[in-house]
Amino acid sequence: MLEAHxxxxxxxxxxxxxxxxxxxxxxxxxxxxxPSGCGxxxxxxxxxxxxxxxxxTVTVDGQAVTGWRHRAPRRTSIGLIFQQPRLAxxxxxxxxxxxxxxxxxxxxxxDRAHLLAEELGLTAELFGRRPHEVxxxxxxxxxxxxxxxxxxxxxxxxxxxxxLDASTQAHLVARIEAYRERTGAGVLAISHDTELLDRxxxxxxxxxxxxxxxxx
Numbered sequence: 002m003l004e005a006h007x008x009x010x011x012x013x014x015x016x017x018x019x020x021x022x023x024x025x026x027x028x029x030x031x032x033x034x035x036p037s038g039c040g041x042x043x044x045x046x047x048x049x050x051x052x053x054x055x056x057x058t059v060t061v062d063g064q065a066v067t068g069w070r071h072r073a074p075r076r077t078s079i080g081l082i083f084q085q086p087r088l089a090x091x092x093x094x095x096x097x098x099x100x101x102x103x104x105x106x107x108x109x110x111x112d113r114a115h116l117l118a119e120e121l122g123l124t125a126e127l128f129g130r131r132p133h134e135v136x137x138x139x140x141x142x143x144x145x146x147x148x149x150x151x152x153x154x155x156x157x158x159x160x161x162x163x164x165l166d167a168s169t170q171a172h173l174v175a176r177i178e179a180y181r182e183r184t185g186a187g188v189l190a191i192s193h194d195t196e197l198l199d200r201x202x203x204x205x206x207x208x209x210x211x212x213x214x215x216x217x
Contacts, residue, residue, distance in 0.1 A: 002026050003048060003079065003155040003187060008057035010043050017043045020057070025155055025187040032198030033191045041191050042084070045159040048189065049081040062154070077107060080148035084160035086140040090132055096143045097128040103150045117146040121176060138169040145173055149180055156180070157189045162197070174201060 003025040010018040017040045025031050025048070035041055046052040048059060053069040060066065061078055083089040090099050100114040118128065121142040132140055141161065148156060156177060162170040174197075181188055192198050 002060070002062065003189075004060045005044065005048055006058045006060065008044065008047055008054045008059070010040070010047065010052065011055050018047075018054070022057075023048075023189075025157075025189045027154065027187045028181065028185045030181065030188040030190055030202045032202035033189060034193065034195050034198055037193075042159055045081065045157045045189070045191060048155075049079050049157055051081070077103070077151045078154045080151070080153035080156045082141075082145055082148045082156070082158045082161040084163050086137060086144045087132055089144055090140065092132050095129050095131055096123060096135065096139070099140075099143045100146045100150060103147060107151055109151065113150060114146070117149055118143070121146045122172060138165050141165060141169070141173065145176060149176075152184060153186065154184075155187045155189070157191070159191045160193070162192065162194070170197075 005021060005023045008018050008021045009016065021040070021044060023031075023033075023044065033041055033044075043052065047054050050059065050066060050069055058065050094102070097114060097118070100118060101111050103109075104111050104114060115125075118125075123139065123142055123146070127135060127139060135143075145161070158177065162173060165173070177188060178201075180186060190198060190201055
């Protein structure tokens with residue numbers, strides 16, 4: 002399991018998370034809904050080992066996390082898909098660079114990138130284009146492929162379908178589901194769309210009620 006135990010996060014004097022706990026089980030989709038600014042994305046970054054909390058622990062398959070960001074040895078076990086793909090990629094990268102970034106960092110073969118691109122509906126003619134040359138949907142497809150590149154045991158989808166058309170939303174959710182069914186990965190699906198979460202989640206939907214003042 003991917004677990005958060007008593008997580009507290011503060012930014013300056015502002016407490017965003019206050020002793021928050023959550024568990025993502027292998028093979029299950031846990032939905033997380035809640036109002037804007039209540040700390041859902043902050044919790045996603047903590048669970049993805051990108052943000053060290055002020056207090057509390059994160060465990061991955063029973064092992065407590067002791068390092069964060071690039072010092073986190075289990076970081077490749079967790080994939081994160083951000084809400085806004087244009088803020089989540091280097092604007093100088095091509096779409097192929099985006100997908101292969103984690104493979105290069107982990108010194109893995111790059112052949113998998115082409116298969117992932119094809120599965121996500123990205124044609125070879127798009128590989129050389131940069132973010133400003135593609136649509137939001139195409140860029141988010143590349144970001145999903147990037148998140149799947151190292152075959153993580155857990156996926157965190159932070160509002161990944163926001164502002165995308167219905168067809169692209171359905172395609173991305175279907176690809177995540179196919180990956181989960183094939184690998185037994187656990188998924189945390191964060192969204193304001195409670196109807197989507199009700200359809201998608203089999204591990205239940207957690208209705209978030211902020212324990213701290215909403216983040217600004």
